[in-house]
Amino acid sequence: MTGYVRASEIAKLPVVTLGGEDIAQVKDIVFDAARGSVQCFTLSGRGLLSGPLKRDLPWSEVHALGPDAVMIRDESALADDDRTTKGLTAAGGGNVLGTRIMTDGGTHLGKIVDVILETGRTPTVAGYEIETADRGHQRALLPVVEPVAVSGEMVLVPDATSEFTAADLTGFPEAARGLRARLGKEG
Numbered sequence: 001m002t003g004y005v006r007a008s009e010i011a012k013l014p015v016v017t018l019g020g021e022d023i024a025q026v027k028d029i030v031f032d033a034a035r036g037s038v039q040c041f042t043l044s045g046r047g048l049l050s051g052p053l054k055r056d057l058p059w060s061e062v063h064a065l066g067p068d069a070v071m072i073r074d075e076s077a078l079a080d081d082d083r084t085t086k087g088l089t090a091a092g093g094g095n096v097l098g099t100r101i102m103t104d105g106g107t108h109l110g111k112i113v114d115v116i117l118e119t120g121r122t123p124t125v126a127g128y129e130i131e132t133a134d135r136g137h138q139r140a141l142l143p144v145v146e147p148v149a150v151s152g153e154m155v156l157v158p159d160a161t162s163e164f165t166a167a168d169l170t171g172f173p174e175a176a177r178g179l180r181a182r183l184g185k186e187g
Contacts, residue, residue, distance in 0.1 A: 004126060004169050007115040009067075015043060015057060016069045022046055023075055024053055031096075031115070036125040036146075038117065041070065043078070055080055065119060096155060101130055101142070105159040108133045109142065112155065116141060116172065126176060128155070141166040143176035145185050158183060 007029050015024040024043040032039050041062075043053040061077035062070060072078075101109045110130035118126035127143040142157075142165055149156040164179040166172040 003119050004172050005117050005119055006129060006169075007117055010041075010065070010070075010117075014046065014069050015041075016071055017074050018063065018071060019074065021075070024055075024057075024078070026057075026070060027052060029115070029117075030056070031125060036144075038123040038125075040079070053078075059123065065123070095152075096128070096150065099151075099153065099155055101128060101155045101157065103159045103162060104156050107159070107162060109157075109162055110134075110140075113139065116143075116169075127172065141168065141172050141175065143172065143179045145176075145179055145183050 010029060011026055013026045014022050015026065016022050023046070025046055026041045027044040028042040029038055030040045030042060031037065038059050040059055041057040043055060043057060044051060045053055055078040057070070057072065057077060058079055061072055061079075063073055063077075064071040096112050096115065099112045101112055103109065110132040112128045113131050114129035115125055116127040116129060117123050125144065127141055130140055130142050131137050132140055142161060144155075144157055144161065146158075160182045161179060164175040164182070166175040
């Protein structure tokens with residue numbers, strides 16, 4: 001089943017084994033900027049005084065992602081020494097929150113405040129929640145079919161992207177379909 005979810009809704013979810021053992025919680029979501037896909041979750045321990053774990057959870061090891069928990073088969077799904085995130089950091093991964101989003105024609109659309117994920121077998125970045133630059137800092141959901149460029153300072157998207165926004169996740173699929181049709185990227 002495919003759906004859309006804000007990345008912030010996944011942060012802090014417990015990581016639970018199929019046997020019911022609560023072993024960690026999601027700290028951050030690590031994206032492969034070049035592919036727009038979720039690579040792994042960084043983890044923290046459960047409980048008041050728990051800090052970050054030196055282990056991560058590769059997406060390939062996730063059994064299910066639900067509204068209340070991330071399910072894994074057992075604790076062997078966790079990667080030792082956060083090896084997944086180390087490889088992505090060297091490849092240029094980074095945090096897009098707070099980053100400006102602009103069209104390739106130079107129009108400043110706003111600032112990214114959250115990432116919209118398309119869930120399913122291989123979750124991908126489907127868009128961003130932005131604080132708009134031109135509408136009194138309102139929030140809007142902006143689909144992204146294929147960013148022109150992603151850096152630590154800016155995300156560039158095709159000019160047509162600004163014509164397809166949604167106010168909430170209910171309207172987001174229609175905005176995404178409209179943008180794909182406009183750009184000739186049906187699929």
